[in-house]
Amino acid sequence: MEALVASAIGMMTAAGVYLMLRQRTFPVIVGLTLLTYAVNVFLFTSGRLATNMPAIYGEGAPGYSDPLPQALVLTAIVISFGMTAVIVMMALGAFLESGHDKVDMNDDDAPVDGGQK
Amino acid sequence: MMYHWISVPVLLPAILGAAMVLLMRNDLLLQRVFALVSTLGLLAVSIALLVAASNEGPEVYQLGDWPAPFGIVLVLDRLSAMMVTLTAVLAVAVLLYTIGSGWDTRGRHFHALFQFQLMGICGAFLTGDAFNLFVFFEVLLIASYGLMIHSGGRDRLRAGVQYVAFNLVGSSLFLFALASIYSITGTLNIADLAVKAAELPQGDAALFRVAAVMLMMVFAIKGALVPLQFWLPGTYSNAPGPVAALFAVMTKIGAYSVIRFGVIVLPTTHPVTGTLIADLMLPAALLTLIIGALGILGATTLSRLAAFAAVASMGTAFIAISAFTPASTAAALYYMVHSTLAGAALFLIADLVTYRRAHDGLHQSLPPIAQAGLISALFMVSAIATAGMPPLSGFIGKLLVLDALRDSAALVWSVILVTSLIIIVGFARAGSTLFWKAHASAPEGDGATHPAQALSFVAVGTLLAGLVALTVFAGPVIAWIEVTAASLFDPAAYIAANQLPEVK
Numbered sequence: 001m002e003a004l005v006a007s008a009i010g011m012m013t014a015a016g017v018y019l020m021l022r023q024r025t026f027p028v029i030v031g032l033t034l035l036t037y038a039v040n041v042f043l044f045t046s047g048r049l050a051t052n053m054p055a056i057y058g059e060g061a062p063g064y065s066d067p068l069p070q071a072l073v074l075t076a077i078v079i080s081f082g083m084t085a086v087i088v089m090m091a092l093g094a095f096l097e098s099g100h101d102k103v104d105m106n107d108d109d110a111p112v113d114g115g116q117k
Numbered sequence: 118m119m120y121h122w123i124s125v126p127v128l129l130p131a132i133l134g135a136a137m138v139l140l141m142r143n144d145l146l147l148q149r150v151f152a153l154v155s156t157l158g159l160l161a162v163s164i165a166l167l168v169a170a171s172n173e174g175p176e177v178y179q180l181g182d183w184p185a186p187f188g189i190v191l192v193l194d195r196l197s198a199m200m201v202t203l204t205a206v207l208a209v210a211v212l213l214y215t216i217g218s219g220w221d222t223r224g225r226h227f228h229a230l231f232q233f234q235l236m237g238i239c240g241a242f243l244t245g246d247a248f249n250l251f252v253f254f255e256v257l258l259i260a261s262y263g264l265m266i267h268s269g270g271r272d273r274l275r276a277g278v279q280y281v282a283f284n285l286v287g288s289s290l291f292l293f294a295l296a297s298i299y300s301i302t303g304t305l306n307i308a309d310l311a312v313k314a315a316e317l318p319q320g321d322a323a324l325f326r327v328a329a330v331m332l333m334m335v336f337a338i339k340g341a342l343v344p345l346q347f348w349l350p351g352t353y354s355n356a357p358g359p360v361a362a363l364f365a366v367m368t369k370i371g372a373y374s375v376i377r378f379g380v381i382v383l384p385t386t387h388p389v390t391g392t393l394i395a396d397l398m399l400p401a402a403l404l405t406l407i408i409g410a411l412g413i414l415g416a417t418t419l420s421r422l423a424a425f426a427a428v429a430s431m432g433t434a435f436i437a438i439s440a441f442t443p444a445s446t447a448a449a450l451y452y453m454v455h456s457t458l459a460g461a462a463l464f465l466i467a468d469l470v471t472y473r474r475a476h477d478g479l480h481q482s483l484p485p486i487a488q489a490g491l492i493s494a495l496f497m498v499s500a501i502a503t504a505g506m507p508p509l510s511g512f513i514g515k516l517l518v519l520d521a522l523r524d525s526a527a528l529v530w531s532v533i534l535v536t537s538l539i540i541i542v543g544f545a546r547a548g549s550t551l552f553w554k555a556h557a558s559a560p561e562g563d564g565a566t567h568p569a570q571a572l573s574f575v576a577v578g579t580l581l582a583g584l585v586a587l588t589v590f591a592g593p594v595i596a597w598i599e600v601t602a603a604s605l606f607d608p609a610a611y612i613a614a615n616q617l618p619e620v621k
Binding site: 020025028029032035036038039040042043045046047048068069072075076079080082083084086087090091093094097098103105 | 248252255258259262266269270271272274275276277278279281282285286288289292293295296297299300351
C-alpha cells in the first residue's frame with residue numbers, strides 16, 4: 001500500500017515536471033495539473049495511511065484516520081482547480097493575441113524598443 | 118484590547134471587493150469612492166492596530182472561537198502590524214495614482230481585484246497558521262493574476278502565463294513542504310510548530326531538514342531570491358504601472374515569511390536545521406544583489422530597470438535577513454519599509470514616463486516629454502533613494518545593513534558597496550537618456566502636451582514624502598524596529614498569546 005501510493009506520487013511528480021519544462025503552453029498546463037494531483041495525494045498521506053478507520057475517534061474504535069489532511073486536501077483541490085482554470089484562460093488569451101503558444105518571451109517578432117504599453 | 122479589530126484588515130477589503138463585483142460593476146465612480154473608503158479605512162485600522170501592538174504585545178484572534186492549534190488564529194504582533202500599515206500606506210498611494218492616471222478605465226474590475234489583493238496581503242501578514250498562510254498566498258496571487266493582465270495586450274498576457282505557471286509550481290512546493298511538516302509535527306499553527314519543532318524525534322531529522330528547505334524555497338520564490346528570481350523582471354515590467362507598484366509589497370511577503378519562520382520555527386540554534394537556512398541564503402542573496410545591479414545597468418526599458426531595482430533591493434534585504442541576529446533583522450525590516458516605498462515610487466514614475474513618451478526604451482533619446490521638469494526631479498529623488506545615496510533613507514538602510522554584518526565585512530561589504538556604485542551608474546545612464554539627451558533631439562515648435570493628472574503626482578509625492586519621513590524620523594523608527602526584532606528573537610510572548618493547551 002505505502003509503496004503503491006509513494007510510487008504513484010513519484011511518477012506523477014516526475015511526469016508533471018517533465019511536461020512543465022516543455023515549450024508549449026498545453027503540455028505545461030497538463031504538467032502543472034499532474035503536479036497538483038501528486039501534491040494532493042501527498043497531502044492526503046501526510047496524516048498516515050489508514051484504511052477502514054473512522055475519521056472521528058470514539059470509544060471502542062480501533063483507531064482513526066486523521067481528518068485534518070482531508071480538510072487540507074479539499075482546500076488544495078479547490079484552489080488548484082481554480083488556478084488551472086485561470087491559467088487556461090490566460091494561455092488561451094495569449095494564444096489568440098500572439099498567434100502561437102510558445103511559453104518563452106524571446107520571439108523574433110518581439111519589439112526591439114521595449115514595446116509600447 | 119483590539120480583539121475583533123484584528124480581523125478587519127482581512128474582512129473590510131473582502132466585503133467591499135465582493136460588493137464592488139456584485140452591486141456596482143457598471144459604475145466606476147461608485148467603485149472609486151468605495152475603494153478609497155475601504156483603503157483609507159484600512160489605513161486607519163492598521164494604525165490603531167500598530168499602536169495597540171506596540172503598547173500591549175502580541176494578541177490572538179481566534180476565528181470561529183476555536184482555540185489554537187485546532188482552529189485558525191490571526192496573530193497581531195509588532196511585525197505583522199508594521200507590515201499591514203506599510204501595505205495600507207502603499208495601497209492609498211497606488212489607488213490615488215490609479216484614479217489620477219485613469220488606469221482603472223482601461224479594463225474592468227480593477228478596484229474589486231485591488232481589494233482582494235489587499236485582503237490576501239493583509240491576511241498573509243496577520244495569520245498565525247502555516248496552512249492559512251498558503252490560502253492567503255493563493256488569495257493574493259489569484260487577485261494579482263487578474264491585476265497583472267489588466268487591460269490586456271499580447272506581451273502582458275504572455276508574461277502573465279509565465280507568472281501564473283511559476284506561481285503554480287511555487288504553490289505545489291508550498292503544499293509539499295506543509296504536508297511534510299504536518300506529517301512530522303502534527304500541527305500547522307506557527308507557535309505550536311515552534312514548540313514542537315524544538316523537540317523532534319531523532320528519526321525525523323532528515324525529513325524535517327528537507328521540509329524546512331522546501332518551505333524556504335517557496336518564500337524565496339516570493340521574495341525573488343536567485344536562482345528563483347526570473348519570474349520577476351518579466352512580470353513587473355509588463356504589469357500595469359500601478360499594479361507593479363502594489364506588487365512592490367508582494368516580494369516583502371516572502372521576506373516577512375522567511376523572518377517569521379526562520380526566527381521562530383527554525384532558529385539557528387535549532388538542533389536539526391541549525392545554520393542550514395542561513396548558509397544557503399547568504400550566497401543566494403549576494404548573487405541576487407549582483408544580478409539586480411547588473412540588470413539595472415543593462416536594462417533596455419525603464420520598467421525593466423525598476424523591476425531589477427526591486428530584485429537588487431530584495432538581495433540587500435535577504436543579505437541582512439540571512440544573518441538571523443536581532444541587529445541584522447532590524448536592519449532588514451527598516452530596509453524593507455524603505456525599499457517598498459522607493460520601489461513603488463519608481464514603478465509609478467516609469468509609468469508616468471511611458472505614457473508621455475512613445476515607449477520607455479532606454480537605448481535612444483526621444484524629444485522631451487510633457488511635465489519633464491517635475492518628472493525628472495521625482496525620478497532623481499527616487500533614484501537617490503533606491504541606489505542608497507545620502508541623504509535619503511536608502512543610505513540609512515544600507516548603513517544599518519553594513520553595520521549589522523561587521524563579522525563578514527570583507528565579502529558582504531564589498532558586494533554591497535560595489536553594487537551600489539553599479540546601481541548609481543545605471544540610474545545615471547537611464548536618467549540622462551530619458552531627460553537630458555531629450556533636449557538635444559528636441560523638435561522645433563511646441564513641446565509635447567499631456568494632461569497633467571495632478572492626482573498621479575500627488576500619489577508619487579506621497580510615497581517620496583514617506584521616504585523623507587522615514588529619513589527624518591529614522592531615530593524613533595529604528596528604535597521601534599529594534600524592539601520589534603528583539604521581540605521576534607524572544608518568541609515566548611508570541612507563543613503564550615496563542616494559549617496552546619498543556620500537553621499531558
